[in-house]
Amino acid sequence: MTEGWIAIAGLGPGDEMLVTPQVTAALDAASDIVGYIPYVARIAPRAGLTLHPSDNRVELDRAAHALDMAAAGKRVVVVSSGDPGVFAMAAALFEALETGPAHWRNLDIQVLPGITAMLAASARAGAPLGHDFCAINLSDNLKPWPLIEKRLRLAAEADFAMAFYNPRSKARPEGLARVLDVLREACGADRPILFARAVSTPQEELRIVSLGEARADMADMRTMVIVGSSLTRIIDRPTRPILYTPRSAV
Amino acid sequence: MTEGWIAIAGLGPGDEMLVTPQVTAALDAASDIVGYIPYVARIAPRAGLTLHPSDNRVELDRAAHALDMAAAGKRVVVVSSGDPGVFAMAAALFEALETGPAHWRNLDIQVLPGITAMLAASARAGAPLGHDFCAINLSDNLKPWPLIEKRLRLAAEADFAMAFYNPRSKARPEGLARVLDVLREACGADRPILFARAVSTPQEELRIVSLGEARADMADMRTMVIVGSSLTRIIDRPTRPILYTPRSAV
Numbered sequence: 448m449t450e451g452w453i454a455i456a457g458l459g460p461g462d463e464m465l466v467t468p469q470v471t472a473a474l475d476a477a478s479d480i481v482g483y484i485p486y487v488a489r490i491a492p493r494a495g496l497t498l499h500p501s502d503n504r505v506e507l508d509r510a511a512h513a514l515d516m517a518a519a520g521k522r523v524v525v526v527s528s529g530d531p532g533v534f535a536m537a538a539a540l541f542e543a544l545e546t547g548p549a550h551w552r553n554l555d556i557q558v559l560p561g562i563t564a565m566l567a568a569s570a571r572a573g574a575p576l577g578h579d580f581c582a583i584n585l586s587d588n589l590k591p592w593p594l595i596e597k598r599l600r601l602a603a604e605a606d607f608a609m610a611f612y613n614p615r616s617k618a619r620p621e622g623l624a625r626v627l628d629v630l631r632e633a634c635g636a637d638r639p640i641l642f643a644r645a646v647s648t649p650q651e652e653l654r655i656v657s658l659g660e661a662r663a664d665m666a667d668m669r670t671m672v673i674v675g676s677s678l679t680r681i682i683d684r685p686t687r688p689i690l691y692t693p694r695s696a697v
Numbered sequence: 698m699t700e701g702w703i704a705i706a707g708l709g710p711g712d713e714m715l716v717t718p719q720v721t722a723a724l725d726a727a728s729d730i731v732g733y734i735p736y737v738a739r740i741a742p743r744a745g746l747t748l749h750p751s752d753n754r755v756e757l758d759r760a761a762h763a764l765d766m767a768a769a770g771k772r773v774v775v776v777s778s779g780d781p782g783v784f785a786m787a788a789a790l791f792e793a794l795e796t797g798p799a800h801w802r803n804l805d806i807q808v809l810p811g812i813t814a815m816l817a818a819s820a821r822a823g824a825p826l827g828h829d830f831c832a833i834n835l836s837d838n839l840k841p842w843p844l845i846e847k848r849l850r851l852a853a854e855a856d857f858a859m860a861f862y863n864p865r866s867k868a869r870p871e872g873l874a875r876v877l878d879v880l881r882e883a884c885g886a887d888r889p890i891l892f893a894r895a896v897s898t899p900q901e902e903l904r905i906v907s908l909g910e911a912r913a914d915m916a917d918m919r920t921m922v923i924v925g926s927s928l929t930r931i932i933d934r935p936t937r938p939i940l941y942t943p944r945s946a947v
Contacts, residue, residue, distance in 0.1 A: 538827030577788030
């Protein structure tokens with residue numbers, strides 16, 4: 448009963464060729480898999496493995512369930528898409544750990560990194576995050592709009608490239624339109640922006656436009672949005688263009 | 698002679714269990730491997746594979762060499778540690794492509810993402826990048842100090858967690874001390890800071906201190922430095938502490 452453990456594992460953006468061997472080994476050793484329904488659906492059922500899919504917006508309950516099972520001796524993998532440490536389950540699990548029973552702190556807990564969406568999208572487009580950049584979660588339920596707007600304006604002033612997670616949510620569909628308005632004002636209409644949908648899956652679609660052309664309906668819930676810095680540029684090619692940010696700011 | 702291609706591949710932070718199957722497949726299919734000496738040293742020699750290790754600070758020459766070989770029909774993998782799109786070879790290769798001969802633009806060029814150092818370090822420490830964050834390259838030869846200082850102050854005002862690549866370089870050893878001075882002024886002495894050295898290798902060392910206690914000699918050229926946001930906190934445990942940033946800013 449003391450052999451339980453938890454691994455919080457990143458499954459990457461979708462393609463199984465982007466799942467690390469470390470994560471695959473943890474999944475092979477697990478007795479229980481916990482996570483949001485579409486992520487658990489990526490795990491092949493097998494004898495001795497129990498799948499516990501749950502809806503989103505129940506991250507803390509899911510985390511407590513995982514911790515309880517590990518305390519009872521189970522070998523638990525909590526699955527996230529992308530990297531578990533970037534706007535995903537690792538922080539939720541530690542929130543539950545911090546406020547939960549003291550004995551949870553004795554558990555063997557590992558975070559297993561994965562290919563996060565912004566780096567998968569960046570790789571497919573070229574290298575838009577090749578110089579200094581920031582990552583901002585636009586999900587509506589975790590911070591107020593004035594804080595998002597403040598961060599956008601400061602990031603533009605710092606001339607960071609910017610990667611946006613969760614650009615469109617059902618609860619606040621107008622959010623991305625406001626973000627694009629602020630970015631046009633702060634960065635100008637010519638700045639390139641990438642909409643990268645369902646990267647690494649058969650549904651993948653990449654679109655590079657200017658901020659002046661960008662519209663909120665170019666993103667859905669599977670889209671990663673990346674805005675370039677003042678130095679980001681496009682190399683035209685016979686096939687598809689390359690979007691990249693040079694290494695040097697001088 | 699038209700079968701050549703280039704893959705710019707991320708080898709992750711060091712542990713072979715963190716190399717994606719996609720990168721392994723590209724290495725297996727390659728005829729030529731190009732990269733900085735210690736990264737090429739990670740590739741097992743085999744019949745039919747030519748290794749081209751080169752010194753650092755010759756990224757553009759290396760990129761041109763790789764493009765030339767691909768144009769001549771070779772199957773070339775350019776290796777980076779971590780992720781090739783984060784302060785690594787992808788941007789250098791596109792700089793060479795942009796200014797090089799037009800026929801290079803017909804080449805088959807793919808960027809294959811990897812586990813970048815900040816996410817490997819974050820996973821080992823907990824989830825310090827679990828809310829909005831930025832990534833800044835402190836390497837001395839790519840931007841002037843006033844720009845670094847401006848970005849530090851704006852990132853602190855935006856209350857981003859911050860990940861620093863290349864915190865110490867031989868050419869400017871005093872740089873990190875200046876960075877720490879600015880951060881103490883902008884974020885206060887109590888803010889936690891992580892020094893994560895050689896993550897995922899046998900030499901791995903993690904140290905979490907306050908900015909007030911932080912000293913530049915806690916980092917060397919293999920260290921990733923992460924400074925928390927105002928919300929980042931430490932969970933004490935019988936084994937090692939967990940450093941994490943909650944998901945919500947409200």
